[in-house]
Amino acid sequence: MKDSDIAVSQIALMKQKLHSARTALEEFNKDRNDKLKTLIQFIGQLSLACKGQNLELDNKLAKLRHNLHDFDQIDEALPELVDIERLLKGQYNQTMAKLEESRTGLSKVIRQIQRVNSAPDKVKKEVNYFKQELSKPFHTVWEYIPKVEKLIGFYEDILQLQFNNPDDIDILPQHIQLARELAVKISEIEFRKDQRDQVLVMKEVLLGDITLSTLLESYQTIISLLLDNIAREKSASQDFLYALNDALTVVRDVVNNSHNSNERSAQLKQQLNNEINLRVDNAGGLITDIEDIADLKTQLTVQLSSLRDALSRKEALEQREQAILRNSINAMRKELNSITQEANSFKEKLFEHQKLNLLDPLTQLANRTALEDRMDQEYRNHIRFKTPLWIAVTDIDHFKMVNDNFGHSTGDKTLQVIAMALKNSLRESEFVARYGGEEFVLLLPDITEENISILLNRVREKIKNIPFKFKNQKITVTLSIGAAQVMENETIEEAFERADAALYKAKNNGRDRVVIDI
Numbered sequence: 001m002k003d004s005d006i007a008v009s010q011i012a013l014m015k016q017k018l019h020s021a022r023t024a025l026e027e028f029n030k031d032r033n034d035k036l037k038t039l040i041q042f043i044g045q046l047s048l049a050c051k052g053q054n055l056e057l058d059n060k061l062a063k064l065r066h067n068l069h070d071f072d073q074i075d076e077a078l079p080e081l082v083d084i085e086r087l088l089k090g091q092y093n094q095t096m097a098k099l100e101e102s103r104t105g106l107s108k109v110i111r112q113i114q115r116v117n118s119a120p121d122k123v124k125k126e127v128n129y130f131k132q133e134l135s136k137p138f139h140t141v142w143e144y145i146p147k148v149e150k151l152i153g154f155y156e157d158i159l160q161l162q163f164n165n166p167d168d169i170d171i172l173p174q175h176i177q178l179a180r181e182l183a184v185k186i187s188e189i190e191f192r193k194d195q196r197d198q199v200l201v202m203k204e205v206l207l208g209d210i211t212l213s214t215l216l217e218s219y220q221t222i223i224s225l226l227l228d229n230i231a232r233e234k235s236a237s238q239d240f241l242y243a244l245n246d247a248l249t250v251v252r253d254v255v256n257n258s259h260n261s262n263e264r265s266a267q268l269k270q271q272l273n274n275e276i277n278l279r280v281d282n283a284g285g286l287i288t289d290i291e292d293i294a295d296l297k298t299q300l301t302v303q304l305s306s307l308r309d310a311l312s313r314k315e316a317l318e319q320r321e322q323a324i325l326r327n328s329i330n331a332m333r334k335e336l337n338s339i340t341q342e343a344n345s346f347k348e349k350l351f352e353h354q355k356l357n358l359l360d361p362l363t364q365l366a367n368r369t370a371l372e373d374r375m376d377q378e379y380r381n382h383i384r385f386k387t388p389l390w391i392a393v394t395d396i397d398h399f400k401m402v403n404d405n406f407g408h409s410t411g412d413k414t415l416q417v418i419a420m421a422l423k424n425s426l427r428e429s430e431f432v433a434r435y436g437g438e439e440f441v442l443l444l445p446d447i448t449e450e451n452i453s454i455l456l457n458r459v460r461e462k463i464k465n466i467p468f469k470f471k472n473q474k475i476t477v478t479l480s481i482g483a484a485q486v487m488e489n490e491t492i493e494e495a496f497e498r499a500d501a502a503l504y505k506a507k508n509n510g511r512d513r514v515v516i517d518i
């Protein structure tokens with residue numbers, strides 16, 4: 001074969017190879033584009049799945065989807081990818097941190113559920129198992145949601161049980177606090193004798209292990225007892241008013257009757273007086289007109305007899321009048337006596353109430369109302385006579401410990417002893433009141449600035465030296481005292497505030513001391 005023929009056949013072969021290579025390249029390009037399109041579609045779908053986690057990411061992905069949609073614009077999408085990659089990475093870290101946070105949150109909720117004593121045993125067991133499960137970290141949000149659902153299920157079970165047995169609703173610390181406060185309050189109220197046993201029992205219950213329903217019942221009972229007392233007082237005053245009204249009606253009738261009979265008597269008397277005058281006139285006329293003595297004697301005898309008759313009728317009338325008057329007076333006296341008795345017993349009751357309203361039933365010291373009255377009175381004297389006036393506020397130290405360690409009734413007795421000791425350590429002119437709880441207020445007129453500290457420290461020492469013995473244990477009870485003198489142009493309330501602030505200082509400086517605000 002000639003060289004030229006060889007060259008031609010080689011060229012033909014190369015052409016053929018080139019054609020095959022081009023066809024292969026076209027097929028490869030087509031295949032690559034198909035795969036790329038599939039990939040782009042997939043990215044589009046994936047980006048939709050990420051939607052809703054982060055707004056910036058959503059916007060970027062929307063833009064990416066738009067750019068990828070037109071195959072020719074694919075180059076424009078490339079720079080966006082860097083940003084999107086950064087956002088996706090951040091989003092991943094954030095999601096993981098949030099999931100960990102949520103896991104801790106759920107563990108807290110679990111601990112709360114475990115504290116619910118009334119939870120059924122089945123729930124308690126499941127909660128324990130669930131707690132172990134919860135110790136493993138979550139990897140996706142979808143692992144988290146069923147856990148939350150499970151927790152809600154536990155709550156549902158517990159609530160369901162409590163709705164079915166409302167008596168078992170858990171009593172919270174604030175309920176117990178309310179019960180204790182109610183116990184203190186009812187010991188400050190004076191109940192009737194026949195109510196006292198019931199109140200004592202209630203106080204014991206309130207200070208013991210109480211359920212919520214017992215607490216509510218106690219509130220209801222106390223309100224009923226108080227309403228009953230109010231109703232009784234109302235009916236006692238009503239009875240008194242009715243009795244007063246009846247007595248006044250009787251007195252009015254008596255007065256009316258005696259007035260009417262007086263009028264009738266006055267008319268009769270007038271008639272009799274006229275008759276007597278007429279007889280006297282007639283007798284006078286006879287003396288001047290008749291000259292014959294015998295005739296005169298006869299006529300005069302007739303006139304005198306008529307006169308005697310009229311006079312005796314007048315006397316009878318006057319006697320009847322006096323009898324009526326006496327009866328009226330007696331009837332009125334009787335009514336007045338009975339109404340005076342009623343009024344006295346009502347007054348006594350009022351006085352008792354008034355006294356009770358001013359006395360603290362536990363310690364028998366003056367109460368807050370009485371203190372306010374006395375503060376007014378002492379302040380007026382202080383202004384009028386320019387005498388010094390001190391006010392001291394005192395509070396027992398760590399009194400809660402006495403209650404907590406030895407019981408509330410020991411606490412009550414301690415208060416009584418301290419109240420008595422305070423009262424006994426003051427002069428007649430001085431005054432002490434229970435201000436509330438374990439706090440007392442002293443009003444001390446006529447004390448000089450040099451003496452106030454001596455006096456109050458003496459009171460403090462006196463209380464400190466009381467040999468209290470609880471459960472065979474010797475206990476020292478101390479007081480903190482704050483005092484202030486009423487200054488010129490100052491109200492007693494302002495001085496009280498200063499004394500209270502001084503008490504606060506005494507407490508803060510270590511208790512068992514007197515602080516005087518000068």
Ligand SMILES: Nc1nc2c(ncn2[C@@H]2O[C@H](COP(=O)(O)OP(=O)(O)OP(=O)(O)O)[C@@H](O)[C@H]2O)c(=O)[nH]1
Nearest residue numbers: 184395396397398399400401403408411412437438
């Ligand atoms: N037994 C009894 N306790 C009372 C009465 N009134 C108040 N308390 C108790 O007095 C205590 C006062 O406690 P806190 O206010 O904490 O004061 P504290 O323990 O005295 O401590 P400090 O005042 O800070 O020294 C509480 O436990 C009250 O329940 C009462 O009439 N009887």
